[in-house]
Amino acid sequence: MEKLLLSPEEAAEVLGVARSTIYDLIRMRTLASLKIGRRRLVPAAACQELVDRMRLEADSA
Known part of the structure; x- marks a missing residue:
């Protein structure tokens, strides 16, 4: 998994x-x-969302 x-x-x-x-x-x-x-954790989906968002911003610029 x-x-x-x-x-x-x-x-x-x-x-x-x-x-x-x-x-x-x-x-x-x-x-x-x-x-x-006490741990700070990042959802794996958030990493993909960040990349997708940055890609969209780059395409629209």
Whole structure:
């Protein structure tokens, strides 16, 4: 079964960016995340949504 939630490190690896970029995107509310206990997790679907949104913005520019 594929993971539904990714750690910031895993999300960074999936998106090919630095971990600090993931935290910046979360802080700017550009990338959805949730907190479970003390952990900040990124839904795998949110990574795909971010890419899709950025692709649409690039196409419309």
